[in-house]
Amino acid sequence: MVSKENPRPGGRSARVQAAVHQAVRDMLASMDRADVTIPLIAQRANVTPSTIYRRWGDLQELLADVAASRLQPETEPAKIGSARADLEAWVEQYADEMSSGVGREMIRDILSVADTATAEKCSGYTQQQLRVLVARAQERGEAFPTFTDLMDHVISPIMYRILFEQAPDAGYIRGLISRLMPQDAAKF
Amino acid sequence: MVSKENPRPGGRSARVQAAVHQAVRDMLASMDRADVTIPLIAQRANVTPSTIYRRWGDLQELLADVAASRLQPETEPAKIGSARADLEAWVEQYADEMSSGVGREMIRDILSVADTATAEKCSGYTQQQLRVLVARAQERGEAFPTFTDLMDHVISPIMYRILFEQAPDAGYIRGLISRLMPQDAAKF
DNA sequence: AGCTAAAAGCAAATAATTTGCGTTAGTGCG
DNA sequence: CGCACTAACGCAAATTATTTGCTTTTAGCT
CATH class of the missing domain: 1.10.10.60 (Homeodomain-like)
Structure with missing residues (x-):
């Protein structure tokens, strides 16, 4: 629009x-x-x-538009150390941003317009960042979850909790990631 | 309110x-x-x-109120056969209802009000239904995912896709469930 | 520089929202 | 049973938001 x-x-x-x-x-x-x-x-x-x-x-579409532009990441995920460390850091920052007061408001603004294009755009930003992490891991030859698993089993539960329940904490997030890492599979 | x-x-x-x-x-x-x-x-x-x-x-709160009352389940999950069959049937019906045009509109109405109470109530309905299924499986002594795993790894990905991407299909849903069933774990 | 069409300004008309005040209808008590 | 009480409702005026027709401005093009 x-x-x-x-x-x-x-x-x-x-x-x-x-x-x-x-x-x-x-x-x-x-x-x-x-x-x-x-x-x-x-x-x-x-x-x-x-x-x-x-x-x-109307106001909702304007707010959604502004929110979408604010959610666009301006940098690639930071390089901390291992691919897993990068992933954990990025996801924690993602969850913090989204569960903050303004973050939740932005998500609500985006979801409350009839047109799904804005929501898809925002999901696209997330996907783009995850793909960078996946590619980085592959480049380094480190074991890593698939892109789809990250979306379904890390991002989705975090977003569900933010939208419908209480904001997730860091321990919960690390647990979600841990369960997808091959070397940790035995723990579960 | x-x-x-x-x-x-x-x-x-x-x-x-x-x-x-x-x-x-x-x-x-x-x-x-x-x-x-x-x-x-x-x-x-x-x-x-x-x-x-x-x-x-305002209109949004009214629509959210109506949506919440429409999402309240009036019956327990149907008894099809095994606990797993019951689960699959219930989740597929849940996904169908939520991804339909009116379903998506109801979810948007619920999420777009500032007050989180309505959203929590609706998530509570889902949780209540899942707890019935979990209890039923336990009663029968059948292997079954935990309640938390169902929320995080079945409901959440379905809802994320409905909200941010395309509606999930039946095959995808069965895949989500399958990965949580102990006897199928080897497949993944 | 002049032409063109999309976008912006302006102002009047319409529609939605808020608010003050009088009325009505459940509730609890004698 | 009827009386008093209070929250919810109706009504209408005032305010505020939204829509719309028309004019003016501006950016890109030749």
Whole structure:
């Protein structure tokens, strides 16, 4: 619904988008989200409300758009040591970010729009990071879970708990990973 | 936010709640959800809009409330044959229900409200059903996954795929279960 | 530089939400 | 049984958000 690449004739697309996104980020950081409205965002972004309505449709889609752009990772997973150490560090950071107050709000914003494209995009970010870790392990010849197993048996349980129950802790996360590592299989 | 038991002095609570819930269900079944508004619901339920606003707060909370009541299971998991057969049948029916159009909408409604109580309630319904299956297996002395493993490694991946990717198919679901059954462990 | 079309501004019209106040209907007690 | 009490409801006015028709601005193109 937004940011068509290949901008056609008219349109000062980029400027408005940046101003609105910034306004939303500022407001989410400084006030209760229930008080964030499109007229207020428009005022802070120096834009008219109708511009936002025409471009994003409604508040939920705008919030989802902002959340998605905030969830886009800007760096590859850090290189700590072994492939497993990298994985554990990355997943713990992922879980922390997602289970924080703002993280949960972003996920909710993304899931609450009818269009599934934004949710898929965010899942794509996660998948992309995991693929880097998998490739790195393979390159080094270290034993490592498959990409699918990581999605199904590490990411999914973490996300389920964040969405429906309580935020997972570090011990739980290490347990999920451990159960997928071949050398640890005997423990379970 | 709704249905206080132990009704105090005033209040014809139950009648309005039933009428509004019914109106919402009818409307979700017969029209596009984007066109469902509180004034329309109020009209169909023969209630004034302000009653709905005061009682539920906003449309999202009302939809979440209705969705939660629809997701409450009315029966125990069916007894097909072995504990495993019961489990497979129940999980497949769960996945079908959740990945259908209305199922996905209900989940989104539930997750999109700030208050996590409704989401927890729904997860509680799932847990309750699984506990029945676990208890049944134990009673019969059949090998069976633990409750936690079912939540983490069957329900969670299914829900993740429904929310962020494509709906899971029956083969995928059987694979998730299979990997948790002791006698099948060698296959993986 | 001028042309074009998408995007933005503006303002009026419409629709949704909030709110104050009077009324009604369950509940518990005498 | 009827009276008092209180939470929930209805109504309508006020506020706020959203939609829409029309004009103006801007970025890319020739």
